[in-house]
Amino acid sequence: MTDAPLAALFDMDGVLVDNTDFHINAWLQFAQAKGFPITRDQYVANINGRVSADAMAYVFQRPVEGGELITLTEEKEAIYRELYRSHLQPAPGLIAFLEALKAQNIKLAVGTSAPMSNVHFTLDGLQIRRYFDTVVDASMVRHGKPDPEIYLKAAERVGVDPARCVVFEDAFAGIEAGLRGGMQVVALATTHTQAELVNSGAALIVNDFTELSVATIEALVDKTPR
Numbered sequence: 001m002t003d004a005p006l007a008a009l010f011d012m013d014g015v016l017v018d019n020t021d022f023h024i025n026a027w028l029q030f031a032q033a034k035g036f037p038i039t040r041d042q043y044v045a046n047i048n049g050r051v052s053a054d055a056m057a058y059v060f061q062r063p064v065e066g067g068e069l070i071t072l073t074e075e076k077e078a079i080y081r082e083l084y085r086s087h088l089q090p091a092p093g094l095i096a097f098l099e100a101l102k103a104q105n106i107k108l109a110v111g112t113s114a115p116m117s118n119v120h121f122t123l124d125g126l127q128i129r130r131y132f133d134t135v136v137d138a139s140m141v142r143h144g145k146p147d148p149e150i151y152l153k154a155a156e157r158v159g160v161d162p163a164r165c166v167v168f169e170d171a172f173a174g175i176e177a178g179l180r181g182g183m184q185v186v187a188l189a190t191t192h193t194q195a196e197l198v199n200s201g202a203a204l205i206v207n208d209f210t211e212l213s214v215a216t217i218e219a220l221v222d223k224t225p226r
């Protein structure tokens, strides 16, 4: 046990909100309308948890950049937000868990592959932005998950050593990003089942935040090799 600061770094989609089905339906609808239909399995394997530049490149089978990327991303995200808007709610146990972490002076951050428009929709729509010391979104990095850049930037911005950070993730790309950043990872079984996550490398797998406490998080970090 040390007094060095700790940080909890939260993925957004599939973690702060249990919204994966809405993203899937939006992607399927968008890709179909563009003449490049995809399946749910293709979404889960190639798009889930990834930044839009990588997702669009997969759908259109070519690089998508600049103004075209911005336009297509907003087209897809507008579909998603319309589908999810009336269902928007925090994941079970999230608010109590954020309050408990904050009461212990643990730094809190969001590290998301989503664009800023969706960050605004989610954090401000739920009025939870005030909990977080920093937010890192897709526009702030060069490399999306599974590259660790998003989480390393979040750790740097809250001033906490990556080895003292715990990442909360639902997607394989995000779990890999946290692990490659030298962080402990807690997997939320929202997008994937507990069985599917067993070999993901996550230190802990939970169904939702009601199963977590500050003590569990401190214990995970204290067992990180130095």
Ligand SMILES: O=P(O)(O)OC[C@H]1O[C@@H](O)[C@H](O)[C@@H](O)[C@@H]1O
Pocket: 011, 012, 013, 014, 023, 047, 048, 049, 050, 051, 055, 111, 112, 113, 114, 115, 118, 171, 174
């Ligand atoms: O990194 P996060 O918060 O899970 O965000 C990833 C998601 O961002 C969304 O914008 C994409 O449409 C999803 O397909 C993707 O999974």
